[in-house]
Amino acid sequence: MRIGIPKGLLYYRYHAFFETFFSELGSEIIVSEQTNKDILDMGVQFCVDEACLPVKVFHGHAASIKDRCDYLIIPRIMSICKKEYICPKFCGLPEMIIHSIPSVPKVSVDPLYMRNDKELFKWCLSAGSAVTRDSAAIKKAFVSAKKAQKKSRTGIIEPGRRLTVMLAGHPYVVNDDYLNMGIFNKLRAKGIGIITEEFVSDGETREEVKRLVKKPFWTFQRRIFGAACVLIKKNLINGIIYLSSFACGIDSVIIDLIRHFVGDFPMLVIKLDEHTGEAGVDTRVEAFIDMLERRVLNENYNPSPRECVLSGQNPV
Amino acid sequence: MRITIPHLGNVYLAVKILFDSLGLDYVIPPLNSREALSLGSKYSPEEICLPFKLMVGNYIAGVESGADTVLLVGSCGPCRFGEYPELQIRIMKQLGYDVDFIVLDPVQSIGLNELFKRIRKVGLESGKSALSKIGSVFLAYNAMRLIDEIEASAHAIAGYETNPGEAKNLLSSCKKEVFSCSDPVKAVKILNQYRNRIKTIPADYSKKPLKIAVMGEIYTVIEPFSNLYIEDILMDMGVSTVRRLTPTWWLKDMLLKTINLNSRELLKASNEFLPLYIGGHARECIGEAVLAAKEQMDGAIQIFPMGCMPEIVSKSILPSIAQKKKLPVLSLVVDEMTGEAGYLTRIEAFLDLLERRREHVCTRC
Numbered sequence: 047m048r049i050g051i052p053k054g055l056l057y058y059r060y061h062a063f064f065e066t067f068f069s070e071l072g073s074e075i076i077v078s079e080q081t082n083k084d085i086l087d088m089g090v091q092f093c094v095d096e097a098c099l100p101v102k103v104f105h106g107h108a109a110s111i112k113d114r115c116d117y118l119i120i121p122r123i124m125s126i127c128k129k130e131y132i133c134p135k136f137c138g139l140p141e142m143i144i145h146s147i148p149s150v151p152k153v154s155v156d157p158l159y160m161r162n163d164k165e166l167f168k169w170c171l172s173a174g175s176a177v178t179r180d181s182a183a184i185k186k187a188f189v190s191a192k193k194a195q196k197k198s199r200t201g202i203i204e205p206g207r208r209l210t211v212m213l214a215g216h217p218y219v220v221n222d223d224y225l226n227m228g229i230f231n232k233l234r235a236k237g238i239g240i241i242t243e244e245f246v247s248d249g250e251t252r253e254e255v256k257r258l259v260k261k262p263f264w265t266f267q268r269r270i271f272g273a274a275c276v277l278i279k280k281n282l283i284n285g286i287i288y289l290s291s292f293a294c295g296i297d298s299v300i301i302d303l304i305r306h307f308v309g310d311f312p313m314l315v316i317k318l319d320e321h322t323g324e325a326g327v328d329t330r331v332e333a334f335i336d337m338l339e340r341r342v343l344n345e346n347y348n349p350s351p352r353e354c355v356l357s358g359q360n361p362v
Numbered sequence: 363m364r365i366t367i368p369h370l371g372n373v374y375l376a377v378k379i380l381f382d383s384l385g386l387d388y389v390i391p392p393l394n395s396r397e398a399l400s401l402g403s404k405y406s407p408e409e410i411c412l413p414f415k416l417m418v419g420n421y422i423a424g425v426e427s428g429a430d431t432v433l434l435v436g437s438c439g440p441c442r443f444g445e446y447p448e449l450q451i452r453i454m455k456q457l458g459y460d461v462d463f464i465v466l467d468p469v470q471s472i473g474l475n476e477l478f479k480r481i482r483k484v485g486l487e488s489g490k491s492a493l494s495k496i497g498s499v500f501l502a503y504n505a506m507r508l509i510d511e512i513e514a515s516a517h518a519i520a521g522y523e524t525n526p527g528e529a530k531n532l533l534s535s536c537k538k539e540v541f542s543c544s545d546p547v548k549a550v551k552i553l554n555q556y557r558n559r560i561k562t563i564p565a566d567y568s569k570k571p572l573k574i575a576v577m578g579e580i581y582t583v584i585e586p587f588s589n590l591y592i593e594d595i596l597m598d599m600g601v602s603t604v605r606r607l608t609p610t611w612w613l614k615d616m617l618l619k620t621i622n623l624n625s626r627e628l629l630k631a632s633n634e635f636l637p638l639y640i641g642g643h644a645r646e647c648i649g650e651a652v653l654a655a656k657e658q659m660d661g662a663i664q665i666f667p668m669g670c671m672p673e674i675v676s677k678s679i680l681p682s683i684a685q686k687k688k689l690p691v692l693s694l695v696v697d698e699m700t701g702e703a704g705y706l707t708r709i710e711a712f713l714d715l716l717e718r719r720r721e722h723v724c725t726r727c
């Protein structure tokens with residue numbers, strides 16, 4: 047049996063799990079290519095116009111492998127942490143694919159809760175039953191998939207020569223080299239250090255969001271907002287580059303929250319959609335880096351809002 | 363404590379009756395308008411959805427006229443509506459207004475104790491006895507139910523009336539009269555009268571007007587300003603409309619959700635296409651489309667604010683329903699930039715299409 051796994055959305059975080067699980071079950075795995083122009087075009091063609099860029103790209107990935115596989119894994123990830131969600135579009139992802147792309151093969155439609163092993167195993171049982179009836183084999187594959195997932199890491203941490211920026215944003219935007227326009231290499235070439243939200247622990251972000259009026263109910267809202275505040279507090283970064291996709295509902299909230307809490311700490315928000323040109327992004331990133339350099343190296347100016355964050359008071 | 367509320371369709375009438383009968387001090391902000399929208403979009407995050415912006419406009423207008431507390435309902439995900447208070451409290455503070463927010467979140471996420479604590483904050487202000495407070499709540503609920511009923515009958519009869527425009531006029535004079543009446547019991551009486559009057563509008567039931575279901579995101583469907591008064595437009599064109607999402611429906615849905623008995627019919631209808639809750643009212647939208655096809659309506663119009671996450675999912679499913687169930691669907695996306703001319707053209711074109719479809723294609727023979 048050929049299992050198709052589209053390389054989009056939370057593939058970047060959980061690819062080790064899905065790939066190990068299905069290869070242990072003895073099925074052939076077909077992963078779509080790195081995102082490229084063709085995939086993006088296909089996504090734009092099939093997907094509903096109003097959706098955000100990562101969802102469109104995911105449609106492209108699914109469409110690019112649909113004829114080469116018998117079973118398409120479209121994880122309907124409802125939640126990865128207790129009492130938290132990801133995004134409503136994730137909850138309806140299989141439906142979006144089935145109803146937008148013509149002649150898709152069989153698709154995994156069961157909801158996937160990653161809050162604990164029991165619920166995760168439930169999904170594995172139903173998804174694995176398409177491949178084998180042997181539940182002992184599924185159990186074995188599940189255990190080794192969990193092991194593989196534990197070993198794999200996403201996110202990037204690299205020391206810079208003088209400056210370090212936090213690359214904020216959803217992992218499926220930050221880690222996709224086509225969507226982020228190769229921003230890693232651009233920053234590397236300038237000797238800028240990079241850190242992503244994965245390098246701040248869950249506990250620290252949970253502590254940080256206690257300052258909010260309402261407990262956040264999106265995992266990535268807690269992670270990104272919390273990580274940005276922690277990194278600023280620890281004085282580990284000189285600026286934030288936020289890669290946001292146009293019309294992302296969660297980003298519209300996170301960006302505003304970060305702005306409220308960090309005051310005039312340097313933050314560059316890059317909105318991405320299918321029309322984004324690389325030249326414009328380059329110019330803005332370069333200008334931002336120039337500004338950071340002057341601010342930190344020449345004037346030796348330490349922003350006062352950071353002191354606000356340090357003392358825990360709200361600069362609003 | 364002077365309370366203000368954000369607008370949502372006719373809810374302000376019921377809230378006025380509630381506060382009048384509880385003896386509370388309140389400010390009802392002026393109805394949504396260009397001013398509220400431009401104020402709101404000036405101070406709101408750029409990419410947030412339209413309801414947020416209108417609500418901020420309402421708060422500012424309310425606080426400017428002396429209110430110091432905002433009362434609103436909330437939710438706890440996964441749609442953006444749940445994060446509204448978080449950002450709105452900050453925005454109001456940043457603008458230098460000293461306002462208190464009382465957010466009534468659903469019981470499932472904050473627990474019964476916390477919810478009662480928040481309700482008590484408002485309740486303590488009223489000097490009435492506990493029994494008469496309960497009476498006030500029922501009076502307000504009754505008023506809301508009556509308003510929704512009057513509105514639904516007006517929308518349904520619009521296609522049949524012998525003197526075009528009568529239902530619309532009656533509806534608007536009803537709203538005006540109730541709003542200017544400060545005696546809650548009398549206000550409910552007025553509503554009762556209007557309910558009877560609207561049923562006796564001379565109508566010719568041999569006509570065969572177009573019947574359209576209005577569905578989509580709950581705020582933009584209910585709040586007439588945000589959808590550019592689509593129901594009035596359709597009434598003027600002699601089209602009968604049906605809208606299932608009303609404030610009364612929402613209230614019932616919220617209460618019954620705690621015991622999982624909410625809107626069985628809609629959910630059952632949506633099972634074929636979207637079997638799970640994904641936040642917002644996407645599932646209800648799908649259910650409404652399926653039911654509209656089942657009830658042999660001529661078409662359906664889906665309205666949602668730009669960037670609404672749940673409705674994007676339902677929009678991608680609707681073409682399948684349109685094809686399988688033979689129901690023409692028009693999706694309209696609204697935001698602060700929506701121009702009236704383009705909007706009207708699309709509605710007119712859609713209605714023309716429905717009329718021709720009826721004449722030419724033997725869809726239902």
